[in-house]
Amino acid sequence: MLSTFRTVALKGADVPTIAEETLDATLRFESVDKHFANGTTALTGLELSIAPGEFVAVVGPSGCGKSTLLRLASGLDTASGGTVHAPTDSVGYVFQDPTLLPWRSVLANVELPAELTGTPKAERRERALDALRLVGLEGFEKQLPGQLSGGMRMRVSLARALMTRPLLFLLDEPFGALDEMTRLRMQEELQRIYAETGFAALFITHSVTEAVFLAGRVVVMSARPGRITASFDVPFPHPRPAELRYDPEFGRIAGEVSAALRGGFQ
Template sequence: MVASAPTAAAPAVATRPELPMTVLASPAPGTAVGKQVLRFQDVAKTFPDGTVALEGVDLEVRRGDFVTVVGPSGCGKSTLLRIASGLSPASSGVSEVAAERIGYVFQDATLLPWRSVTKNVQLLAELHGMPKAEIETATRDAIELVGLAGHERKLPRALSGGMRMRASLARSLTLDPDLFLFDEPFGALDEITRERLNDELLRLFEAKGFGALFITHSVSEAVYLSTRVLVMSGRPGRIVDSFDVPFGRDRTPDIRFTPEFGALAGKVSHALREGHS
């Protein structure tokens, strides 16, 4: 689907662990890895008060791509995701959203406090009108995939921050998205939990083969997770540099201590400083 601003892109699916996640099999035969799920061409966004948030943004995400965007605060990273999801229209340019299903993981877990883990996870499937039997199966599978089996009846207040983020991710997984949008989902977590969730997100990504557009302020997180890192300038936000990440999908936490990782992180950090100056 192609949307020429101000027409919005396809409606998004709004959505968001210290336990081992299930190790998943490779994507099923016939999975359209490599299919384009998102493309921006010369996209700009100006708010009603005249603030220019984005200008001339070009990007592409395919299934099997994990694209991370880094940039200074206020440069329009979250606005980029809102346009991609269809929650906000671009002011000009073309946005093409070919994903049939979009998962959106917010900065906060956004769980309903009165609903159990199971009830929170099945919420999106309910809103999309899935048959009850399919909802139950998808919910059970998603909870197992994110390592929350045994915690189905707990309320959000009984969960750690990492477990709440797992539940939020599971909620989107019930819809089996082609494209995942992540708006700094691990930013509020401690470093140990954050790195653990990075590893587990990589397992899901490799197994499912979805396309991902991930926002973070952490250069290390960006390099560790991604197949490609995009650097944004200060407002108005523009893509000022792009770095392909050469590490294989079997990367482990120890790669963070290698000279190659440090060199790439240094290049991204330098581009970030240059783009902000």
């Protein structure tokens, strides 16, 4: 599938340039640096590529620049050096907080992205209902966010992001604030949705087992300034059963990721 991409290339103090290109749907970071005004270097020489339909999870110590990666991929921030190739018009972003509007119904919250882009009412209603069915919230369209559990609110957030029919899904620790049982159920729901839709995904998490359960590839970042220090393929097909977490091969991969993560603190 082809899509319009944004390419941002920065060299030293050069002025940022943005070019529109037609490329295979993917996300690429090439020798990316990110410096902040306070003198902090968040990323240095970062290299990462995500193929169409690939689910990549990123783990690393706190403050290593994981969330900065997502901000650069989404266009919410720009790199200080290197090149970022990312879709301009086909990105879904899910935050740790569902960020729902409390006065709008579930259906109205999900419709919001299409409403803001001027999509006709009938079309956005149909797409919103499809998204709610996909995340298992059919029948909750008229509820307000305050009437839902934490897991259900996160499902609404996922449905809202799916409204854009993204080629690339960016997820910033979306299940971090949930209790353990709800978190496990949401992991199973997300990988089911991924198996049905086939979007590419960049998923940020502090949980190694979550990363291995969800992703086809897990990458490890170093402590600040962040860079990729290790990458692990996870060969299990999607959708994945809950029992996979007890598989010896699953445990072996999780152990290797954990060892690489510990090495990143040294």
